[in-house]
Amino acid sequence: MTHPTMTPMRFNASGIRGQSFLLKGIATLIIAAGAAIIMIPFLFMLSTSVKDHAQLRQSPPPLIPEAITTVEINGQEEPLYQVNIDGQITEMALVKNRPGGKGLFVDPARPDETHELVIADQTALTHLEVHWENYPEALRQMKFNKLLLNTLLVTFVGMAGMLFSCSLVAYGFSRFRAPWLNVLFILLLSTIMLPSQVRLLPTYVLFNKLGWVDTLLPLIVPQFFANAYDVFLLRQFFMTIPLELDDAAKIDGASPLQTLMYVILPQARPALISVAIFHFLYAWNDFYEPLIYLHSPEHWTLAVGLQTFNALYAVNTNYIMAASAVMILPPIILYFLAQRIFTQGVVFTGVKG
Amino acid sequence: MQSSLKPSRLSLARRESLWAYAFIAPWILGFIIFTVGPMLASLFFSFTEYDVVSSPRWIGLKNYTNLIHDELFWHSLSITFRYAAIALPLGLVFSYLIAVLLNQKIRGINIWRTVYFLPSVIAGVAVALLWSRIFDARSGILNPFLAQLGIKGPGWFSDPDWAIPALVIMSLWGVGGNIIIYLAGLQGVPTDLYDAAKVDGATAWQRFRYVTLPMTTPVIFYNLVLGLIGTFQYFTEVYVISSGNSGTGGGLGGPARSTLFYNIYLYQNAFRYFHMGYASTMAWVLFIIVLGFTLLIFRSSDTWVYYEGQLKGR
Numbered sequence: 001m002t003h004p005t006m007t008p009m010r011f012n013a014s015g016i017r018g019q020s021f022l023l024k025g026i027a028t029l030i031i032a033a034g035a036a037i038i039m040i041p042f043l044f045m046l047s048t049s050v051k052d053h054a055q056l057r058q059s060p061p062p063l064i065p066e067a068i069t070t071v072e073i074n075g076q077e078e079p080l081y082q083v084n085i086d087g088q089i090t091e092m093a094l095v096k097n098r099p100g101g102k103g104l105f106v107d108p109a110r111p112d113e114t115h116e117l118v119i120a121d122q123t124a125l126t127h128l129e130v131h132w133e134n135y136p137e138a139l140r141q142m143k144f145n146k147l148l149l150n151t152l153l154v155t156f157v158g159m160a161g162m163l164f165s166c167s168l169v170a171y172g173f174s175r176f177r178a179p180w181l182n183v184l185f186i187l188l189l190s191t192i193m194l195p196s197q198v199r200l201l202p203t204y205v206l207f208n209k210l211g212w213v214d215t216l217l218p219l220i221v222p223q224f225f226a227n228a229y230d231v232f233l234l235r236q237f238f239m240t241i242p243l244e245l246d247d248a249a250k251i252d253g254a255s256p257l258q259t260l261m262y263v264i265l266p267q268a269r270p271a272l273i274s275v276a277i278f279h280f281l282y283a284w285n286d287f288y289e290p291l292i293y294l295h296s297p298e299h300w301t302l303a304v305g306l307q308t309f310n311a312l313y314a315v316n317t318n319y320i321m322a323a324s325a326v327m328i329l330p331p332i333i334l335y336f337l338a339q340r341i342f343t344q345g346v347v348f349t350g351v352k353g
Numbered sequence: 354m355q356s357s358l359k360p361s362r363l364s365l366a367r368r369e370s371l372w373a374y375a376f377i378a379p380w381i382l383g384f385i386i387f388t389v390g391p392m393l394a395s396l397f398f399s400f401t402e403y404d405v406v407s408s409p410r411w412i413g414l415k416n417y418t419n420l421i422h423d424e425l426f427w428h429s430l431s432i433t434f435r436y437a438a439i440a441l442p443l444g445l446v447f448s449y450l451i452a453v454l455l456n457q458k459i460r461g462i463n464i465w466r467t468v469y470f471l472p473s474v475i476a477g478v479a480v481a482l483l484w485s486r487i488f489d490a491r492s493g494i495l496n497p498f499l500a501q502l503g504i505k506g507p508g509w510f511s512d513p514d515w516a517i518p519a520l521v522i523m524s525l526w527g528v529g530g531n532i533i534i535y536l537a538g539l540q541g542v543p544t545d546l547y548d549a550a551k552v553d554g555a556t557a558w559q560r561f562r563y564v565t566l567p568m569t570t571p572v573i574f575y576n577l578v579l580g581l582i583g584t585f586q587y588f589t590e591v592y593v594i595s596s597g598n599s600g601t602g603g604g605l606g607g608p609a610r611s612t613l614f615y616n617i618y619l620y621q622n623a624f625r626y627f628h629m630g631y632a633s634t635m636a637w638v639l640f641i642i643v644l645g646f647t648l649l650i651f652r653s654s655d656t657w658v659y660y661e662g663q664l665k666g667r
Contacts, residue, residue, distance in 0.1 A: 023557065027457050034451065035468040038526065042471075044494050045483050060497030165379040172376025176369050181377075188380060191388055193578075195585060195643050197616070197636035201623055202394035203387060208405060225383020256372050285477035287589040292624050303478045310482055310597040317486055324479035335474045339467060342474070343533050 049138075049322035050130045056317055067129035071108045081105065081122040085115060091125065131318070138319035139326065146298060147305040154219045154290075154301055155283040161224035162279050163272060169226040170234035171260045175246065185235075191228045196288075204292060218293045219286075219301075223279075230275040237271035238264060274341045281331055302327055398633035405627050416634040426635070428610065429618040432517070436614070437584040440521045445576055448528040452535035453565070466536075473529030481593035484523045485510060510594055513611035520590065520612070531576050538572030539565065570658040578650055585643050588616045615639060 040063070047065045048056070055067055070077040071093045078093040083105055092105040092115065103119045106112075139145075173185050207218040241264060249259045265272065287303045294300050300308070306327055310320050335342055363371070374381075399416055401409035420426050455466050472480070487493050488509035496506030507515040542565060550560045591612045596605050605621065606613030619639070623632035 020557075024457060024459060027454050028459050031451075031454050031459065031465050035465055038468055038472060040494070041483055041487055041526065044487060048486065056492060059491065060500075061492055061494055063494070165383075169377045169380040172373050176373030176376070177366070178370035178373035181370075181373055184377065184381070187384070191384070193582060193643075193647060194388070195582065195636070195640055197586075197619060198395050198640045199388055199391035201398065201629055201633050201636060202391035204623075205394070205405060205629065206386075206391070222383065222387055224379065225387060226380040227383075231380065256376075260376075281474060285475070287477055287592070291592075292620075306478045306482070307593050307596070310593070314597050317492065320482055321486065324482050327479045328475040331474045332471070335471065336467075339470075343466075343470065343536075 045321050045325055049318055049325050050132060050134055051318050052129075052131050052134075053318070055129065055131075062126075064128065065130055066126040069125040069127050073106060073108060073111050080108075080125045081119075082125055083115070083117060083122045085117070092122075094119065094122075134318050134322045135326070138316075138322040141313070141319060142305055142309040142323055143297070144302075144305075144323070144326070147300055147302045150216060150294075150299060151284065151301040151303075154216055155280055158220045158223040158283055159276055159279045161220065162227065162230055163276060165224050165226040166230040166234055166275065167260065167265060167268075167272070169231045170238055171256075171264060173231065174235045174238035175256070175264075188228050188231060192232075200292075207293065213293055214295045214299055216294075216299060219283075219289055230279070233275055234268065234271050237268050241267045270341065273338070274344065277334060277338055277341060280334065284331060395633040395636055398630050399637050401630045403629040403633075405629055409630065412630070416631050419631065420634055420638065425610075425613065425618060429606075429613045429615045432611070432613055433585060433587070433615040436517055436520065436587070437581065439517070440524050441577070441580050441584060443521065444524060444528050444531065444580065445573065447525055448531035448576075449535055449569075449573065451528070452532045452539055453561070455532065455536060456539045469532055470529040472527045473533075476527060477589055478593050480523075480527065481590040482597070484519075484526075484590075485594045485597060488519050511608055513609040516608060516611045523590065531580070534572055534576055535569065538569040542568040567659045571660060574650070574654055574658045578647060581646055581650070582643060585639060586616055587614050588620065591617055592620075 043063050044061075047063055048061070051065045052067075055065060069080045071080045072078075073093050073095055076095075078095050080091055080093050083090060083092045090107065092107050094103045095106055095114070096104040097119075098104060098116060101119055102116055105115045105117050105122070173181065173188075203218075203222075204213070207213055212218050212221075245263050245267070246259055249263045254262065285303065286301075287307070290301045290304045291307075294304055297305070297308075306320075306323055309323060313319065398409060400411060400413060402412050402415075403409035451469060455462065455469060459465070487495055490496055490506065490508045490511065493509075495509070499506040509515050509519040546564050546568070547560055550564050555563065591614050592605065595607045595612050595617075606617045615635070616639075619632055619635045622628045622635060
């Protein structure tokens with residue numbers, strides 16, 4: 001390491017403190033601006049999801065779902081404006097456009113008396129209009145219940161298989177000495193680097209031969225054979241559990257399997273919860289494999305169902321956003337419930353999820 | 354110990370090994386069935402013509418020579434590299450800077466961190482749909498915003514020149530996972546190093562440049578390797594956006610093939626045209642490319658990655 005040329009230390013504590021206060025202020029400002037940029041897409045999704053088609057056509061789209069306030073004049077709905085006549089502000093309806101950007105305005109109370117005014121100088125009145133009914137309608141159209149059931153099956157049966165197999169394998173890699181065990185562990189870790197495509201096509205052919213294509217099995221069964229991420233995370237955690245606990249169980253006559261079940265697993269609850277959460281996020285969001293394996297709509301998972309819903313009815317942006325909002329809700333709730341576990345897990349496993 | 358392994362005739366070490374292999378057996382089985390077997394099979398398929406229905410027919414190196422003369426192969430490769438060349442460095446620098454900011458002692462830091470990590474939990478279809486609407490030239494929110502700044506926004510996902518930049522912007526929104534890893538690295542820098550630097554009179558910039566940056570090179574390295582692998586597998590976002598874009602962009606990999614990423618082209622060959630042999634060739638070429646780049650990064654890491662153990666060893 002090269003050493004920087006150090007400037008002689010200045011004994012000006014207040015100056016340094018003032019400087020750092022300023023730096024902190026700038027940092028806070030940047031962070032707050034970035035946070036706003038991150039949140040705006042969420043707000044856009046939420047507001048779009050509760051608009052009707054007339055509101056969707058507003059350009060630019062307001063972040064708060066609003067509609068133009070109208071009033072009935074002679075049996076017709078006309079837009080209501082806040083108008084300025086000689087410094088007096090009143091509410092009037094625009095009944096007719098005139099050349100030169102002007103329009104005929106009337107007071108709803110006195111519909112016979114018209115005022116010709118420049119439209120651009122008046123402000124259109126809007127009000128909050130929220131169409132919550134988009135949600136049940138979108139879910140009904142995309143057959144949400146069936147999709148949810150499939151997704152939950154894949155997610156939770158797969159999770160059970162993953163927890164079962166990864167606990168066994170992680171225990172094997174953390175508590176025993178055997179020839180080649182280290183080599184096998186490095187082999188296991190190296191599969192993280194492997195692009196999935198080189199094994200995907202023959203695996204598809206295999207499941208096709210078994211007649212499992214267009215069932216949920218190709219998404220569930222492989223989970224029972226452990227995976228590198230979760231084995232690694234669990235093994236790292238198992239290593240921190242004191243060996244004395246194992247020895248005590250051994251003296252009491254416990255077999256290794258009993259030691260795993262009654263000593264290690266209860267101690268490793270945080271790690272088990274962590275891999276379970278990561279598996280949930282992975283299975284919930286997974287798209288590629290459901291896409292290639294599930295062909296008929298009654299077997300689709302939410303990810304595939306939502307994509308198809310969009311490909312078929314892309315114009316119904318409000319329904320698409322409502323369905324998307326429902327789809328991202330469980331991961332977000334889970335994230336808020338288990339944020340610490342989540343962030344610790346990312347540090348271990350990197351990209352999964 | 355009660356077991357059917359006849360304990361009296363087995364040495365302790367032998368018995369321990371048997372237990373170990375028994376416990377890791379699920380992974381060994383899975384490794385053979387879902388990794389080694391398929392890898393060998395796809396290597397074999399790459400020398401055959403195979404459509405899943407009829408049995409594979411050996412054609413030697415024909416898939417490989419076809420690949421070299423396939424314009425779309427080179428096109429998809431260049432799209433993937435172009436995206437990687439922009440998104441990867443930008444994402445790494447961007448998330449590193451945010452992590453440094455989020456590592457400051459600022460009021461309400463936990464709330465800020467929560468916000469920044471949030472997008473990383475909701476990857477996939479819903480996010481792609483959201484961004485396809487944000488970028489929409491008519492009903493999106495990005496172009497009206499740019500218009501207020503006096504910039505005329507492009508057509509993004511409906512414009513072949515702007516689809517890739519749009520994907521890059523989208524990827525920057527989801528760098529939360531990188532930020533978490535960087536943050537862990539930043540928090541792992543021993544405080545006594547900063548104290549020592551302060552005693553020596555180092556400015557904030559010097560402390561960052563000569564303490565923080567070298568000490569966090571291992572996490573930068575980690576994010577770089579995983580980011581590279583992730584880029585070559587890029588699929589869901591492009592698939593969702595371009596196939597929902599059929600009216601304006603001409604379908605999968607569109608508009609005008611501007612988002613025909615390597616993995617999309619591979620998918621088309623495998624599961625649209627069922628050219629399994631050709632797709633297997635593409636998969637192996639991809640594997641070699643990723644392996645090559647990973648080794649390159651690993652080799653170069655000697656010159657720019659500092660491990661604490663090495664420092665202590667001096």
